[in-house]
Amino acid sequence: MASASSSSRAVMLWLLPLATLTAIDANTHAQREARLKLSQQELKNGSAVYWRGGTSGGFQVLLLDEDRGRLLIGGKDHIYMLRSDSVDLPLSTVSWTADPSAVRHCLTIGKSFHDDCANFVRLLQSLNDTHIYACGTGAFRPQCAILSIQNKEALSLLPHTITSGLGKCPYSPKEPFTARLNDGEVYAGTSVDFMGTHAAIFRTSVGAPGRHLRTEAYDRNWLNVPEFVASVAIADTHNSDDDKIYFFFREAAVEAQQWDKRIYSRVARVCKNDVGGRRSLINRWTTFLKARLVCSVPGPSGVHTHFNRLEDVFVLKTKERQNPVLYGLFTTSSALFGGSAVCAFSMASIRAAFNGPYAHRDGPDHRWFEYKGRIPYPRPGACPSKTYDALHESTRDFPDEVVSFMRQHQLMWEAVLPVGGRPMFTRVNASHLLTSLVVDRPDIGDGTTVVLFLGTDDGKVLKVVTSETEEIVLEELHVFQSGAAIRSMKISSKKVRR
Ligand SMILES: *[C@@H]1O[C@H](CO)[C@@H](O)[C@H](O)[C@H]1NC(C)=O
Ligand SMILES: *[C@@H]1O[C@H](CO)[C@@H](O)[C@H](O)[C@H]1NC(C)=O
Ligand SMILES: *[C@@H]1O[C@H](CO)[C@@H](O)[C@H](O)[C@H]1NC(C)=O
Numbered sequence: 001m002a003s004a005s006s007s008s009r010a011v012m013l014w015l016l017p018l019a020t021l022t023a024i025d026a027n028t029h030a031q032r033e034a035r036l037k038l039s040q041q042e043l044k045n046g047s048a049v050y051w052r053g054g055t056s057g058g059f060q061v062l063l064l065d066e067d068r069g070r071l072l073i074g075g076k077d078h079i080y081m082l083r084s085d086s087v088d089l090p091l092s093t094v095s096w097t098a099d100p101s102a103v104r105h106c107l108t109i110g111k112s113f114h115d116d117c118a119n120f121v122r123l124l125q126s127l128n129d130t131h132i133y134a135c136g137t138g139a140f141r142p143q144c145a146i147l148s149i150q151n152k153e154a155l156s157l158l159p160h161t162i163t164s165g166l167g168k169c170p171y172s173p174k175e176p177f178t179a180r181l182n183d184g185e186v187y188a189g190t191s192v193d194f195m196g197t198h199a200a201i202f203r204t205s206v207g208a209p210g211r212h213l214r215t216e217a218y219d220r221n222w223l224n225v226p227e228f229v230a231s232v233a234i235a236d237t238h239n240s241d242d243d244k245i246y247f248f249f250r251e252a253a254v255e256a257q258q259w260d261k262r263i264y265s266r267v268a269r270v271c272k273n274d275v276g277g278r279r280s281l282i283n284r285w286t287t288f289l290k291a292r293l294v295c296s297v298p299g300p301s302g303v304h305t306h307f308n309r310l311e312d313v314f315v316l317k318t319k320e321r322q323n324p325v326l327y328g329l330f331t332t333s334s335a336l337f338g339g340s341a342v343c344a345f346s347m348a349s350i351r352a353a354f355n356g357p358y359a360h361r362d363g364p365d366h367r368w369f370e371y372k373g374r375i376p377y378p379r380p381g382a383c384p385s386k387t388y389d390a391l392h393e394s395t396r397d398f399p400d401e402v403v404s405f406m407r408q409h410q411l412m413w414e415a416v417l418p419v420g421g422r423p424m425f426t427r428v429n430a431s432h433l434l435t436s437l438v439v440d441r442p443d444i445g446d447g448t449t450v451v452l453f454l455g456t457d458d459g460k461v462l463k464v465v466t467s468e469t470e471e472i473v474l475e476e477l478h479v480f481q482s483g484a485a486i487r488s489m490k491i492s493s494k495k496v497r498r
Helices: 040-045 100-108 347-355 400-408
Strands: 012-016 036-038 061-065 070-074 078-083 092-095 121-126 131-136 143-150 154-157 178-182 185-191 199-205 212-214 227-234 244-252 263-271 289-293 296-298 304-306 309-316 325-331 339-346 425-428 434-440 450-456 460-466 471-478 488-492
Touching: 061 121, 061 488, 070 121, 070 131, 078 121, 078 154, 092 154, 121 178, 178 227, 178 244, 185 227, 185 244, 199 263, 227 309, 244 309, 263 309, 263 347, 289 347, 309 434, 325 347, 325 434, 339 347, 339 434, 339 450, 434 488, 450 488
Parallel strands: 036 471
Antiparallel strands: 012 488, 061 070, 070 078, 078 092, 121 131, 131 143, 143 154, 178 185, 185 199, 199 212, 227 244, 244 263, 263 289, 296 304, 309 325, 325 339, 339 425, 434 450, 450 460, 460 471
16 A cells, blocks of 8 residues: 555544545646655545545534544534544534524624624534533634533533633634633633734633633734634643643734834743733733744855744644644745745744743834843743742732733744754745645654645645655645645544544
8 A cells, every 4th residue: 555655654634624535636736756646546545534424514623532532523503523533424413503693793794694604613622521612603703612422422512501702712714713722721812803803812711701811902012913823732841830821823023124014923822820910911911922933944145035924833742741842834925936844843942932032122113122131030921830939829929020021021032943943844836835734753763754744725735754864755645626725634643444
């Protein structure tokens, strides 16, 4: 089998949008670089699997929970549950529509009945073995609910659990968005108005609807027209007080010149135990910091070619819980060339940026520079910890000067540079752009070899092997005959049942 050639282990990919497949001639779109080209027929025997069910369309979110043997798919007005090891028809399908009054209102504000005014499910997370948390756009009136699973196979929505999804889910099915559930709280990067112009990073509670924490509203230094890409919980040290949630997004760069509408990619973080300030920054993050993520190719004259637009992030676990490797997929907004690149980032380099100097400017019309003044204690952005500092058990105990420093300094001065100082894979001037990635570390080899699966905007998946010395495009999988872009992929290392 062709697809088994690169790695000793069976790999299964779940891809969005899910599509019904028919065989095509792979050679008609052949790329010279690919060592192997697989048609959809071959694929069905190989390394990707497809699901033919689900007529609703509008698929936006996959929840693969292999430990519990389930795969959930969120679509338009529907949630489907499948066994994670099978490509059979769904075990269970739940219909979850928007409130009719929301649909009517959605139409009166000029939105489309088919493309906007329905409940597009955008968040699916496991609460525990038997319950799922879901949020949908609710025809431009976001809503969330809990679903229960009986006997591991019957999914049902609990109507009394339906609540507002404000701060948890966007209004629009098209808005870039990220959210994750962590210890009963939803961390989300989303807009909170139907125009989609006002976005923030929120923490809201599943159990206690009134409680929330967020980034400051209408302050461009915190977030400047952000487009969210991903979020992940990463422990920083062995002390759980240091646990943080990281957000990845792109935004208009405040530190670039005013006339230069430049887009930068960012990594931001907040402490899980942040509860906001006492006198100032009430219900606001007191630990929010962000840094620029750079993925660029150094040129001969020292000028870098920047891949500035972050499109996707994959977190590859390592033996150390605190130190996963983060892979970012970037494209460019350059008018001169089109291209995509993959850069790897170590947690050490991300932490170094957050532990380094802050960026500062004296006012909106001033230039940014490296802040060299006095830094108050405890260090702004550090999490409070009972273990190490009994005086500052909570962010409400932070001295006023720390809180006031946090009001003025969200941006770090140093950018985060990729491992090796350059991308590990680039594709420039090709017929397609890369849209999504997952990464596998095969059991074989020296431990530095990774396999990248890269989804394209014309319905393909490239399988690329990279090591410290080389990059090889092993396969080009033609997944969607329609040429639809690959928006989301999940990778499974468990075997597929056929
Ligand atoms: C796929 O597998 C089936 C049965 O295992 C085999 O008959 C068929 O020839 C295979 N197709 C391709 C394209 O390899
Ligand atoms: C799972 O979560 C649901 C909803 O929060 C809760 O009602 C249920 O008791 C939980 N089950 C277990 C076993 O913790
Ligand atoms: C990409 O195409 C542009 C315009 O045709 C060209 O100037 C540039 O050199 C090409 N870049 C690469 C890396 O091939």
